[in-house]
Amino acid sequence: MAIAYEWRGAFDNAELEALHAAGFGHAVTADDWSARLHRHSLGWVCARDAGELVGFVNVAWDGGAHAFVLDTVVADLARRHGVGARLVGLVAEHARLAGVAWLHVDFEDHLRRFYLDACGFRPTEAGLIALSEHSTA
Numbered sequence: 509m510a511i512a513y514e515w516r517g518a519f520d521n522a523e524l525e526a527l528h529a530a531g532f533g534h535a536v537t538a539d540d541w542s543a544r545l546h547r548h549s550l551g552w553v554c555a556r557d558a559g560e561l562v563g564f565v566n567v568a569w570d571g572g573a574h575a576f577v578l579d580t581v582v583a584d585l586a587r588r589h590g591v592g593a594r595l596v597g598l599v600a601e602h603a604r605l606a607g608v609a610w611l612h613v614d615f616e617d618h619l620r621r622f623y624l625d626a627c628g629f630r631p632t633e634a635g636l637i638a639l640s641e642h643s644t645a
Contacts, residue, residue, distance in 0.1 A: 509586065511591055513555050519564070521542055524564060530583065549567060549568050550568065551602055552565060553599055553602075555594070560583075563581065563582045565579060565595040566579045569603070574610045575611050577596060577613040580596060596627045
């Protein structure tokens, strides 16, 4: 497996939605990922194996000191090869270059080892309000 990573890499909405749906266990939708990312993100990283999108991570930001890791997803066939950690590492590198001081991430408990051990985040106190009936947290 020879994975190529690209900051603000090109993608097709359908391929990203398919990867996201498979990774997060939801039905495929017609979401306009391109418009959303260009409107709200500092950037994103795409991971490709032989041209196929096998990984993705988004970094939203407040335009200043804080950025937020969202939508980290790796295709089943590429998991357990360090792809996710490399995606997050590249986001951190580019956020630092943009002047971001704090990189935040929320995650479910089963991802604790990934984000804390593999990616280098440290635990913090945080709060959350579920604003829709579809929220799972």
